[in-house]
Amino acid sequence: MSHPFQESLSNIEKRLEELTNAVTKKQERIFDKVIINNDEFQKLFKISPGTAANWREKGLIAYSQINNKIVYKIEDINKMLDDNYRPFKK
Template identity: 35%
Template sequence: MEITQLLLELSSAIKEIKAHLLVLKQTRTEKFKQAWIDGQEVMLALSISKRTLQSLRDAGTLPYSRINGKFYYKVADLEKLLESNYSQNLKNESHD
């Protein structure tokens, strides 16, 4: 009876580990999918034109990867760009 109980506990533990591994694998896949976005998504997210995006690439301001003529950008690089241009200039905007 004791061995049967141990085997049931072991089986349960293995199933739990398997479930955790599946979640981890899905999380990594989702992170990878979200880590790169194409130029169209960048233009929409930043409200910029195709030419402005090209200028950011040309100036080396925004790193990219190019595959078959299509440009991809890391979300982390976009966040860095936004952070590096962040201004907390809080002027009093009341017009008394």
């Protein structure tokens, strides 16, 4: 006969694992998209709206603006990462 505390701990661990898997899947899916909006872009890089605007003004990231909505192509984000890549020095 198992202890009730042990059962609830087991349930918590199981739920935590399910939530971890769900979060991981959601994070991976952002690169499956073709475009992301400005909020997603800022969250992805953990930057402020001002920094995102600065990157656009400097030409660091290509973007599309439709009325007031700004979107980015994932391929352009990958290009920005490649263009700013600094390999390890040997």
